[in-house]
Amino acid sequence: MHKAFSPSRAAGPLSSVSKLLLLASLAIVTASAQVVPVPPTPQVGSSNPVTAEPLVSRPHTKPCVVSLLSNAAFENFNGAPLTYAPPSACPGPWAKVVLTADFTVTAGRQFDRSAWFYLGDTNIFYGTTAEPRAALSPSWHIERDLTDLTALFKSPQTGLASIGNVVNSTYTGIIYASAELEFYPASWQAPAPVTPDVIVPVSSGNGPVTLNTTTDQATATLNLPRNVEKVYLDVISQSQIGDEFWYLCVPTPVAGELETCGNTAFRETEISIDGKAAGVAPVYPWIYTGGLDPYLWEPITGVQTLNFKPYRVDLTPFAGLLADGSQHTVAVSVYNANGYFLSTANVLVYTDHGSKEVSGGVLSNTLTAAPNPEIVQNLSTDSSGTTTGTVNVGSNRTFSITGYVNTSHGRVETTVAQKVNFLSAQTFDVNVANGPEIQNLVQTSTVDSETTTRDGFLVEKTSKHISFPLTLDYSFLNNPNGTFTQVVSSNQQDLHNEAKSLNGFQYFQSSAKEQVNSQDTLQFDASFNVTAPGVGSSSASYRSNDSLGDCYSRSLTAANQKLTSVTDNKGCHDHDHWF
Template identity: 25%
Template sequence: MNSLLHSSSSPLLPLLFLFILLTLSHPTTLSSSSLPDHFINAVPSPFRHDFYTEYFEIAPPLPTQSLIPSHTLPLLKYDFKNTTGFPVTVPYWPPIECLSPWLSVVLQFRGAVKGVQDDRIVGIWLEGVELLRTSTAQPTETGVYWKVEKDVTKYNSLLTRSNLTLTVMLENTVNQFFTGFIHVEVSMLFYGLWSSTNPAQGATGGDSKFNRKLMNFVDEDVKLELVKGEDKGVVSDGVEKEKKKPEEFLSKQRNGKLESGSKLEIFYDRPADLIIPISDDGGMGCWFKIVNESNVHSKEIQVPQNTYKAVIEIYVSAHGDDEFWYSNPPTSYFELNNLTSKRGNGAFRQVFVTIDDLFVGSAHPFPVIYSGGINPLLWEPIVGIGAFDLPTYDLELTPFLGFLLDGSTHFIRLGVTDANSYWLVNANLHLWLDPFLPTVTAGSIRYRAPDLRVKREAEFKLLDGKCEVEAERKTQFSGWVSYSAGNYTTQVEYEFEFENSIEFRNQGQNTEVEQNIKTRTEVQTEDRNKHHSRTTSRIKTRYPLRIRISTTPGLAFQTFLSITNVSNGIESRSSVSQPHKRMSSTLSNSQVSGGWIVSRDHIVLSGTGNTHQNLRYRDENRCYSQIVVGDTGLILENVVIPFCATNSY
């Protein structure tokens, strides 16, 4: 187990035990200081390793990892110094050296910083559509660097457009204390249709199933044509063929309609035809800043009348008094003890979405811990899960096309239940358009959205006690759409269970948080005339979290010694089944971390931190596992197994 007693920094253990012995005889009421908190890493050089360090997040590798991109497009190189309230913008044009269609496009973000600096949240938008939400690493005196790569192929309809604005928001401060300016480079990596099969286009071998992975639901004859390169107008038998778009292969047009043999999944597996940003105007970044539950933000939109599928993608991050929302006791706890903290409202949070004030879904965020959270020494060089690539959340809106396609404008609103200040939220509305009809017809069948069931219990005796929150909801929506491919019914079922327990002991000096979030999403689409033609997508997720913190007065004046243990993880299982086809994937990603810090005014003066992470991923084409152990800036173990060792993986 990664705990204080198993830390490899043994020379510091006697000092720690001395702290404990000295503080046992000086019990002090610490109010809410034993809650998870945010710190600045300022550990002096005698406690640090004297070299430039790479920080990284453990995640399944992208399918393109072993390939050389057909083209790299540099977009931004900038030093963020005093940039509070000032987003940086640059123009975007797709590369003429590597024209669409692409097999894959990857957004690459590189960062470097040295000195003393807080972690900062970063947003990257293209014409208001968010492509990446990330955070920076906290540096050492000698400096750190890191790289984030995210597959952004699903934004293809936007990436092919010219003369767009790329916006990067990174609010940084440089002064006598915060000495680190953050150097950032942003690029796009384009992988052409031939990059996995033609060495001349930059292939390095890589995954032989790369094409199949990216086009897994395309008809075999279509795959063959794409591999031949006919979509790019290459010369065959001395005759140059007309350049064709992927849609021309994938639609098989016949008299303005699809052939009866064409498959629903061809339409449903490709990127959206249009993406509408549900975001701010970009003056202070394109995200909405939510400061309480009633602070709901909206965007007026008009959906094209030939839309046959709609999905809203939510970006969200928690900050300020809600950065550690999962540890917030009820407001009554602070009132009972005459504390001034604003970290109340309990521990339940959800992002909710409405259209014209009609509830259409909610997302329950994964508890991301930034590199300054709880104990900064836990997150070097292995950062917390999701810290470099914050997860997004998709809600299927196809059942609501019945009133969205009326030709009128509608208001999409975003809010956070029980929010404190503050949350940064925005969304992208992905729309799939019928290429043959100017309008399609749609209607609603079922709307079932019962009230959110929340059960709260709390019992406190001054600073000690326990509070629990349980919440659950099950929604069901269905609707039909009639378009070129036929008349299809989409049924969406979403269910979640939320459990949270916070316990304070020893006059509030010891805090234990346990939380578990379970979600289940099922989207079923069926041809109303052919009941055997059905596509079913299922996703199950679980977010287990446990935090233990013991805080006592330190040896020096106004210092505190905190012993911290964190267990965080994500487990997911997804599948897509269609007639004669089924795909599935599983992910298990867990971190167990432990250490101690001595701090003054939220500045870490000394300490240790170690993290043990275990990642396992599997789908039809890949098996991947990785075990990494880090200790206060050093990697002690890093084992990667890029294949399945057994069938019982």
Template identity: 30%
Template structure:
């Protein structure tokens, strides 16, 4: 994943092949996960039409009665030998339709790309005036070519879209005799407008917390170890009355599969110097002036070359084309930030190995009726991380059980022309991971659950203005096993089951809103690997996506095998019968039942 990660993956494979048979077998459970980033099917057949890859997600639809789209091509570029070079940039001028009257109803950023040949999966980012709008992974091409597109709702960036700026895209790609794939991409902005003026809910100002151009990399910060803290100093306007940090996170190289990493004592006991360690827990910690204001316990995105590349063709892994972002409301801390001075916004990763890419956008709401707001922090609790690891292993086999929890909460008031509003923000996290090695370390089984709850409550003297709660559960089951190893050739069996279960409720001035999402993906396959190339194999994937909310419903049940879609059923009518039948089918799989028993 990404050029630096791909190089690391290749190095791990070569080291494993050079080791003695016993040590090579032990290294296999770790290095094999990272093979996916560098493996391509060894096929010379370039005939036939290109394959369209896709990530299953809820379609972005404009509000009823809105006008549009007004579409503008922002950038068209080719990404060949681009690793370690400056991002591709283009001047941004607000589309004329933004100044033609009407209220923005929806803004959609669309990335459409194609590639032919052989190539790694690559991470890339899109920034506007330093604020990241999209974090994504490329699809891995075929000799006959591939197509894919990603659409992201960027309505929340309305304050950026109305100002001139610069678009920057970094996609670090490498070209050589083996890896020939060049990515061709178009970046387009689609705008829709309400027929009648409506009150805007988006922030008034967005301040990027990222690295500034010029540079020969993405504008994200690179976190390279557990003590590395990257930060940026900035001052916020004195009339701010609300502030939310939107954090972008992706993990690569030695930490691409952090949830599979054994503790360091296992690595040291077995002399596995080429195997990443530091255990199977990671969290992103966000600090302002050194104080913890929130955390991110990230969803386990598997990129398009991860575990077994054949699993993600043409259905890609959840979140791989449109990586999730994470919001942290820092309004309670405004009393400390409204002094006109610069404050330090920093990011670190607990137990991190090289490398994590992190940046953020600070969304600010401004009081246009006053020059200065005031505030104070009333209460604050960030008592720290509770992390426990129990190890039980003999030689290369054993089990490692990791559990963790964290609680962060803060309450503060801000006085503006809207009155005095008291805001409380909280986060509660829990984590369980069982990591098992069997058969002399050639089989690894991971069972993991991340449970994250957060809430925002804002009230004035007379009423509750906002009451919002968000609950996410990320279940993961991963089985990998190597066999028939002979020199530089071996077989790999894999089974991956993971998903996102989330519920969101909100009330207050905007009325009651509710949504529920169950997004479950099951993928299994086998592949024969020789000299870092997949010379044969099988991959099949089944996914069920079910969304129900006050804003509508969406359901999709889709399955694929070896680049071919076997069936694809979707519905947006909120029909309970369709949901129930597909969910029962997925739940009927034996391996699925095991995962359900593990808190899915």
């Protein structure tokens, strides 16, 4: 919601003092011109998919709406074509562009499915679907802020909505989807933000790229203008098939005796430019609605399960290099990919509107091409064939990348400094032949970053702390009567803290925390058939606030596949900031 001011967007040259005052005032105005709407209150007693996550914030202007899909049926892997034309009644500039989509799966039997929308080979939505039941036809709503893709929407585009699905006598659930784009005209209260001028997709046409091994790459060729000033990469890496439960994997030599997947429990997305390391993105441990135990996620889904959030990598230190008039290649790979990941990304390029050509380059880069994770095993197997012990894997990376651009408003130097830490600690009690299968996991993945931008005597710093903690306890027990009991508990979190300062003066701070706790018990007969729905409970909470007084809060509880309570705005007061 907060946009930093770029002096190159001004009508003419500004003094350093004027730039400082404009930046500070614009920070207040842009952050205050929109409000975060509270989603409609879900129905207590319902089994429909529900999340505590907020909707996209919007200005008060009336939007023009463009339909992309209307109740399209997904029964195979063909997808549904998308055709887009800019809204004639809202030619721009736009204060906000929002994608909304609504999904339904017919009652019956169906797997969770991956879903993605592309326009002009550019990803505009990525998520998964909910699983139905014989007496449950789940419906849900998603939204995504696409304002940074404004350049894409200025001209007609074609694309594809894909929800690969199989419908036959066994898997009967048909998935339906509708989608619209909302364009909010800019006004004095809600001015149009500065958005990227060029967007380059990293995709396989109208879909993500398959990455089966560490060396596989998704690539894009960059032929950028000569006046590149800032560059970002929004990336998603989704685990599938053998990698779906990558966070429960172990070193390959012990995967068989522990009855799990190989290549360790460490995955990481690597970004390179012309073959040289340029950035790192952690892989979020998404759990889909069929994962581990489908009843864990009914009705409260896991964190981001239905609507993935791209991770943004700051490539601005490479802006001068990418503006040299030569062709360059950006590549995305997943370290330890083990069959397989799907990856997609969008390169977002800001240009210097005051100059047709800039110069610059990379001054220093301490990022290594690949991580060097440390593995510690402490396992033993007794005479009965039971393996017990621990397996830990950790990775710690600290690096700094500095680059500069000589722009129309002077030399701008950018340093991105990050600490990227990962640790997985697993405990096992496994007997492959006839004993219990117990696997417990505590995983932490954190990124602490500081981006420093020097523009004359102005020094702007953006500090971020991002964390993805995950705790999983899984047990599958043999009962004396020949039946089986499975007990699973999960604790997912998504934490974001951000602070911005100018010449040491902090002018903005925000934080957001999402948490989903789920636990369930399933009973199986001797033939491994589930004998009854799961008996469990779950809760979800989302809270965000910032230094301007904006606050959002929602808490949910559920038991035995039904929503039991909804609590909104606890600890928040009503705010509507307008100037």
